[in-house]
Amino acid sequence: MSDYFADTSASLVSVAKSFHARGWLLGTSGNLSVVVQLDPLRLAMSPSGIDKGELTADQLLSIDEDARVVSEHNAKPSDESLLHIRIVRERGAGAVLHTHSVWNTIISDLYASEGGVTIQGYEMLKGLQGVRTHDHAEWLPIIENSQDMPALADVIGKTLNEHKAAHGFLILRHGLYSWGDTLAQAKRHIEILEFLLETLGRMLFIKQNRMQL
Ligand SMILES: [Zn+2]
Numbered sequence: 001m002s003d004y005f006a007d008t009s010a011s012l013v014s015v016a017k018s019f020h021a022r023g024w025l026l027g028t029s030g031n032l033s034v035v036v037q038l039d040p041l042r043l044a045m046s047p048s049g050i051d052k053g054e055l056t057a058d059q060l061l062s063i064d065e066d067a068r069v070v071s072e073h074n075a076k077p078s079d080e081s082l083l084h085i086r087i088v089r090e091r092g093a094g095a096v097l098h099t100h101s102v103w104n105t106i107i108s109d110l111y112a113s114e115g116g117v118t119i120q121g122y123e124m125l126k127g128l129q130g131v132r133t134h135d136h137a138e139w140l141p142i143i144e145n146s147q148d149m150p151a152l153a154d155v156i157g158k159t160l161n162e163h164k165a166a167h168g169f170l171i172l173r174h175g176l177y178s179w180g181d182t183l184a185q186a187k188r189h190i191e192i193l194e195f196l197l198e199t200l201g202r203m204l205f206i207k208q209n210r211m212q213l
Contacts, residue, residue, distance in 0.1 A: 008034045008044045008183070009060035015187050016052045019099055024194060025052035029100035030175065031078035034183050035088055041065040043084065048076040079149060083177070086153040090160040093179035095186035100175040103198040108142050108170040110204070116141040116163075117170070119196045127192035128167045129185060140176075140193070141169045168193050 012032050019025045028051055033043045045063045046055065062071035067081035078084075084096040111117040119125065120137040128138065141159050146152040152171075159169060167189050168178035178193055180186035 002036075005036055005044060005060075005062065006057065008036055009057035011183055012044060012046070012060055013055050013057050015097065015183065016046065016055045019097075019190070020053040022101075022194075024099035024101040024190075026100065027051060031080050031084070031098050032096075033081070033084040033088075034095045035093070036062065041085070041088070042070065043081075043088070045077045045081055045084065047073070048078050079147075082149045082153045083156055086157050087160070087177065087179050090157055091179055092181075093186070094181045095183040096177065096179045097186045097190045098175055098177045099190055099194065101194055101197070103201045104170060104176040104194065105173055106201050107197045108172050108174065108176075110201075112142050112172050114142075117200070119200060122196055122199065124192055124195050124199075127188055129180065129189070138196075139163060139166060141166060143169055143171050145172045145174045 028049050031046045033045045036042050036044050043063050044060045047059050047061055061069050061073050061077050063077050064070050087093055087096045117140050118137050123134045125131050125136045141163050143155055170176055178189040180189055
């Protein structure tokens, strides 16, 4: 294992533990990846079925562009590896992160019939790459969930092409995906989007309660 792969794996574990501590990767949910080489493509990828609070650096797998394990591990990569690879291809991302939080699950359900959710007017939006003002309208597409990963990867590819400015997307009653040029940027995007989704959800709840008073 190269020093770079080892360092990248250690950074991924640190992100996994901080997200797990915030309730965004409970149990074995969610997955994380970083591009460690472009040609041929190699990703450091979280393994399937591992509690993200217990993840260790030596468990991170090296996978190729078809999500096959190329490192000497007797383990399966995350079921959603093909989705990470598609996002890397479509967005030129250096890292892809996927969380299963309570609020992203609720919001994906609430706005499903609209095909996505717009978040606008919040200062925290400025944490998204290229966003300069709180007035920015961030459209997060919502995609139907599926266990057919190649088909879901194709839907994601199409959605990312239709919404070039999107910093992330939701999968219905499932979770949030975001990415970045680097792991640090991808982590920031997840933190910003999770904050905004929770704010939106809590605001809706408070407004509803006020109307009933
Ligand atoms: Zn998932």
